[in-house]
Structure formats: C-alpha cells, structure tokens
Amino acid sequence: MATLFEGLPVIDPPGIRPQRVAHTSSPEAPARRAGGPYAILKRKTIMKKKDIIVEVQGIVKTYKSGFFKPRYTKALQGIDLAIHDGELFGVLGPNGAGKTTLLNIIMGLITPDRGCVMIAGNNTCDVFHRDTRNVMNMSSGNPNYPWALTVKEALNFYGMLYGLWGRKLSVKVNRLIELMQLEKYRDIRFDELSTGTKQRTSIAKSLLNDPKILLLDEPTSGMDPDISVKIRQVIKRLHKDLKITILLTTHYMREAEELCGRIAFIKNGNIAALGTKEKIQRMTSSKNMEEAFIELAAD
Ligand SMILES: Nc1ncnc2c1ncn2[C@@H]1O[C@H](COP(=O)(O)OP(=O)(O)OP(=O)(O)O)[C@@H](O)[C@H]1O
Numbered sequence: 001m002a003t004l005f006e007g008l009p010v011i012d013p014p015g016i017r018p019q020r021v022a023h024t025s026s027p028e029a030p031a032r033r034a035g036g037p038y039a040i041l042k043r044k045t046i047m048k049k050k051d052i053i054v055e056v057q058g059i060v061k062t063y064k065s066g067f068f069k070p071r072y073t074k075a076l077q078g079i080d081l082a083i084h085d086g087e088l089f090g091v092l093g094p095n096g097a098g099k100t101t102l103l104n105i106i107m108g109l110i111t112p113d114r115g116c117v118m119i120a121g122n123n124t125c126d127v128f129h130r131d132t133r134n135v136m137n138m139s140s141g142n143p144n145y146p147w148a149l150t151v152k153e154a155l156n157f158y159g160m161l162y163g164l165w166g167r168k169l170s171v172k173v174n175r176l177i178e179l180m181q182l183e184k185y186r187d188i189r190f191d192e193l194s195t196g197t198k199q200r201t202s203i204a205k206s207l208l209n210d211p212k213i214l215l216l217d218e219p220t221s222g223m224d225p226d227i228s229v230k231i232r233q234v235i236k237r238l239h240k241d242l243k244i245t246i247l248l249t250t251h252y253m254r255e256a257e258e259l260c261g262r263i264a265f266i267k268n269g270n271i272a273a274l275g276t277k278e279k280i281q282r283m284t285s286s287k288n289m290e291e292a293f294i295e296l297a298a299d
C-alpha cells in the first residue's frame with residue numbers, strides 16, 4: 001500500500017481532475033464463464049465475506065451513571081453492520097442516537113455489554129486479536145489532548161506512541177501540519193486553539209499511523225466553511241487515492257451526500273435505515289438527505 005503522504009497534495013490544484021480508470025470486466029465474469037448461475041452466486045458470496053473489513057454484530061451498550069440512584073441510558077440496542085473494504089460509510093442520526101458510542105466501540109475505546117466487533121475477520125474482543133487495532137485510528141468530535149502541548153508537540157507525542165521517532169517522525173508531523181493547514185498554529189498550545197483548529201489537529205493525529213480504517217466523528221464540526229471544504233477534499237483523497245476505509249459521523253447532510261457511499265441512520269440506538277443516499281431518499285420519499293433526515297428522525 002502507498003504511504004499516506006505519497007502524492008497527496010494539500011488541495012487539488014484548480015482545474016485538475018482525477019483521471020478516469022478504465023473498467024475491466026466485472027469480478028463475476030470469470031465465474032459466469034466457468035459454471036453458470038450457481039457459480040455466480042457462489043462467487044458473489046465469497047466476494048462479499050472477504051470484502052468486509054469491519055463487522056459489528058449485535059452491539060448493545062447501556063451507560064450507568066450515578067451511584068446511589070443509578071440512571072441507565074440505552075445507547076445502542078443491537079447494532080449489526082458490515083463495512084466493505086475501501087468504503088466511505090456515513091453514520092447519521094439525531095443527537096444522542098448513539099453514533100459516537102458506536103465509533104468508540106469499533107475503535108475499542110469502550111466495551112459493549114453484548115456483541116462483538118470483527119476487524120478483517122478478527123474478533124477485537126479477543127485478546128489475541130487486539131493488535132488489529134494498529135491498522136485503525138479515530139478523530140474524536142471533541143478532542144482533548146494534553147493542554148500544555150503545542151500542536152507540533154502533541155503530534156510528536158502521539159507519533160512516538162505509534163512507534164515513530166527521528167527523521168521519520170519529524171517528516172510525517174511536518175507533512176500532516178501542511179496537509180491540515182496548521183502551519184500558523186504549529187507552536188500554539190492546545191488549550192489556546194479554537195474548536196475548529198483542535199479538530200484539524202485531531203484529524204492530523206488520526207493519520208499518524210497510516211491507518212487502513214479511519215473513524216471520523218464529526219470531522220468538520222466547528223470549522224469555517226472554507227476549511228470544511230478543504231477537509232472534505234482531504235477525506236475524499238484519503239479514500240480515493242489511498243483506499244482507506246472511512247466511517248464518519250456528521251450532522252451536515254450536504255457533507256453526507258458529497259462523501260458517503262452508504263449511510264446507516266441510527267435512531268434510539270437502532271438502525272432505522274441503511275443504504276445509499278438514493279435508497280434512503282426513496283424509502284422516505286424525500287428530495288434530499290436533509291428531508292430524509294427530518295423524516296427518519298421524527299418520532
Ligand atoms: N459516558 C456516558 N455516560 C452516560 N450516558 C452517556 C455517556 N455517553 C453517552 N451517553 C448517552 O448515550 C446516548 C448516546 O450518546 P452518543 O454520544 O453516542 O450519541 P451521538 O449520536 O453521538 O450524539 P451527538 O449527535 O449529540 O454527538 C445519549 O443519550 C447520551 O446521553
């Protein structure tokens with residue numbers, strides 16, 4: 001796989017469009033030639049299973065808060081999802097639907113009460129497969145890094161945690177600072193950054209280990225519109241050129257329409273709709289994703 005930084009300019013130069021790649025014959029074609037309709041079916045089944053990089057099976061999570069009078073919040077009530085290798089998958093839903101909880105569970109930051117997460121076929125709840133998480137990273141919607149570290153120091157710090165050092169680390173940190181347009185803030189302390197700049201630092205951090213699976217929780221929340229456009233371009237390039245599988249949550253329906261291939265709409269900890277934006281719009285008889293969101297979020 002190409003490294004994250006090869007051929008990844010900060011922004012597309014205006015007027016230059018990615019070249020179309022000529023389509024070769026479909027993956028089913030050899031099977032079709034080899035053995036009739038049954039062969040096609042078999043081939044499709046094999047392709048589907050092999051293709052799945054993140055599989056979420058029956059995830060249930062209830063938060064308990066308070067000691068004397070505990071309160072229970074059912075965040076996820078049995079989520080099943082299969083994300084294909086190289087997909088840009090959107091997780092949408094109203095506030096409190098359970099999106100961040102789902103991403104945190106996939107990333108292994110919190111444990112579910114029931115269910116499991118398979119990464120490339122390995123159950124991450126199984127201690128022997130914990131290292132599968134090395135291929136993942138996450139940018140949280142509400143990043144909270146050591147307050148006294150500058151942007152550069154924070155990236156160096158997390159880079160070292162990922163096992164980078166010396167020239168390799170400094171080249172990577174500088175490239176990510178450039179990619180996220182953080183040059184002006186390189187030596188500013190984390191607690192002095194604005195929300196949008198913290199968010200960009202968090203995305204830069206999430207790319208330090210060249211992840212194969214990237215989880216982005218509201219990647220453009222709190223950002224100026226011009227910066228959001230650039231971040232979306234970076235997300236598209238990470239997905240298209242480096243074939244990174246991306247799961248993102250967003251409250252901006254235009255962002256979901258522009259970026260996501262398939263979308264899962266979560267409501268009250270359950271999947272209320274799943275499919276391409278066209279399918280979800282058809283399901284809800286809506287003209288765009290904003291209308292579909294309002295329709296699906298309604299009680
Ligand atoms: N640490 C926690 N303790 C108790 N309840 C929690 C905790 N974290 C989340 N919750 C509750 O779990 C539910 C799901 O929260 P979550 O943050 O996953 O939703 P979300 O879909 O990401 O919402 P938003 O769109 O506002 O980011 C909410 O009702 C929330 O109040």
Ligand SMILES: [Mg+2]
Nearest residue numbers: 099100101141
């Ligand atoms: Mg959230």
